[in-house]
Amino acid sequence: xxxxxxxxxxxxCEAKMTPEFYEATSFCSLxxxxxxxxxxxDEDNVLVSTPFGDVVVSPRIDSGLPNGVIFIxxxxxANAIIGPETGGCGTPQYKGVGSEVMPTKLPVKGVRxxxxxxxxxxxxxx
Numbered sequence: 001x002x003x004x005x006x007x008x009x010x011x012x013c014e015a016k017m018t019p020e021f022y023e024a025t026s027f028c029s030l031x032x033x034x035x036x037x038x039x040x041x042d043e044d045n046v047l048v049s050t051p052f053g054d055v056v057v058s059p060r061i062d063s064g065l066p067n068g069v070i071f072i073x074x075x076x077x078a079n080a081i082i083g084p085e086t087g088g089c090g091t092p093q094y095k096g097v098g099s100e101v102m103p104t105k106l107p108v109k110g111v112r113x114x115x116x117x118x119x120x121x122x123x124x125x126x
Contacts, residue, residue, distance in 0.1 A: 027057050050097050
């Protein structure tokens, strides 16, 4: 899994609770070959799992991606599945995160629900 900035993410990042930000960041891009090999259709979502967590996102085909690579825009959904280590630079590792992708009928969670689940899973207290 790789992550990075996109035009849509950048244009909406100042309003993270809006439908526009949700639409711009709650998906993953897959190669057409991977999309087809997973048997995905328009109504499916995918569960992306890494050693750091899992998240449900909607899949999109990106003809520029090679097979075996998925891209998730920087945002809460990508952050939910990357590790906390920064290597001293202050930014987590957004590239080369080992992941598994599988079709699911589970819904993509909104920002508030995603954060609430992360807090409950990780036992974070205020």
